[in-house]
């Protein structure tokens with residue numbers, strides 16, 4: 001078809017302040033010519049412009065398969081407001097009747113555009129509505145998920161392939177994806193012969209460095225060194241949630257600027273944090289995975305990646321968060337991270353037993369939320385998603401309704417051995433691909449060649465002209481902080497904050513933690529004094545080195561749960577720390593009533609009830625007007641220290657800081 005007006009006319013009228021990149025222009029021309037297009041790694045300016053422009057030029061009705069159901073409604077409203085296109089959101093929560101009515105209207109040409117989430121296309125009601133629209137332009141966001149060779153393979157995206165044959169033109173938008181992944185997703189979505197355009201993948205001005213270090217403290221020294229010249233903003237990518245939290249606290253404590261862990265924020269908190277980040281109040285954010293800076297984001301001079309990411313695609317996305325003049329992206333990784341990544345790769349897919357377990361959970365006919373399913377089966381969200389989709393694709397269940405993270409289904413026949421074997425093989429193939437991706441990251445960091453050239457070769461994009469800024473082509477001394485960096489994990493109990501030296505692990509847990517966990521076991525359960533003194537030595541050093549404890553004047557141990565007991569690990573530690581850090585110890589707190597040791601209780605609410613009113617201050621004179629350092633051996637829910645801290649403040653203490661030997665990390669499966 002021919003557009004009513006030339007593209008440039010529409011650009012001038014509709015998007016006067018925007019510029020059409022060559023990649024975006026090629027895509028629009030392919031679509032208007034009746035063909036399909038794949039746009040790889042568009043930046044935020046290229047993400048919506050091509051299809052909005054194509055729709056404006058006459059390609060409608062339009063169906064957008066979105067990455068999630070979260071913003072469907074607001075995106076539909078924005079389209080109506082900005083382009084006069086009447087758009088609706090197809091949501092799995094809509095009543096059957098409402099959906100049927102909507103499908104009739106869509107078939108009758110009453111809507112110009114519709115939005116639906118990729119996952120909810122498994123819902124036959126939404127699929128029928130999407131088909132009824134008979135889109136002339138189908139947009140598939142996050143299309144890289146359709147490829148098994150991509151870094152975020154999600155079988156759900158294959159449902160979108162069912163819409164391709166009837167759509168006039170298709171635009172697939174993908175993250176950076178190498179040639180294999182691109183060909184795979186083109187084949188799986190049925191887009192053979194489509195026009196392929198690469199977004200702004202290569203930025204010669206971005207400085208890229210990879211630093212291999214020997215230990216976690218050394219990695220921390222590198223990170224703090226990177227922040228030593230006080231960049232206006234920084235994004236720090238961590239490999240696990242517990243690390244993201246630790247690094248945010250470390251930066252706050254050691255660099256003295258506000259840093260926030262973004263991994264657990266809801267949408268509203270995220271928006272507020274982003275506003276502070278833009279305005280300069282928040283200087284550093286830590287996160288896992290990849291953020292996608294959009295139009296609301298300020299320039300970010302530093303992107304730090306601490307710990308090797310699982311794929312070059314993820315590394316590329318994390319590096320490219322850095323923006324603006326003189327931006328720098330640095331990967332800091334320890335020598336022996338491959339085993340960790342390989343273990344994660346092996347856990348990336350379900351096995352036959354898991355599939356059976358998911359099947360049994362699903363056929364109850366009730367609505368199942370995936371996080372509950374994840375908690376019940378011990379599978380990670382990624383595994384749950386793949387497993388559930390595998391059951392849908394195998395026809396083992398009939399989907400009644402399907403949102404992004406929940407499902408209502410009925411059994412359909414039984415799960416045959418052949419099906420289990422087939423998906424077992426598929427899962428093996430997924431694991432092999434993940435292992436290959438780990439090997440590529442290994443090659444990247446081990447190579448002595450130009451980092452930019454390796455990335456460009458591995459991900460298949462051309463190098464732009466301009467002198468390379470990478471750390472190999474233009475080496476620069478790494479700035480390290482001159483002092484030791486104190487180790488530990490942040491703890492928080494109500495209004496009180498502090499540090500635990502390490503993590504306390506259950507057998508078989510894989511979270512990092514180190515020596516303190518072992519020492520505390522020896523002290524508590526084997527009564528080993530040497531272990532206790534060593535542990536106290538580490539804690540004393542933390543007290544002397546950390547800004548958090550700089551002004552503390554007196555140590556107060558958390559008293560034992562049994563009021564009759566005269567000895568406890570906390571008291572032992574407080575005394576030993578006091579003598580090494582030259583601080584007085586005041587046994588100001590006593591247990592007011594007998595209570596169950598906190599670690600024997602499972603629920604947070606039970607821990608809180610158990611501890612309420614559990615303490616009294618025996619000698620207020622010893623703490624009045626002083627900054628108190630409250631010491632305990634194991635920090636679990638925080639209820640004990642919170643209650644103790646409150647009592648101390650009541651008794652007149654000026655301030656209370658927390659110090660524990662270890663922090664529990666139970667529930668770690670949600671922690672990666």
Ligand SMILES: [Zn+2]
Pocket residue numbers: 450451452453468469470471472473474
């Ligand atoms: Zn280079």
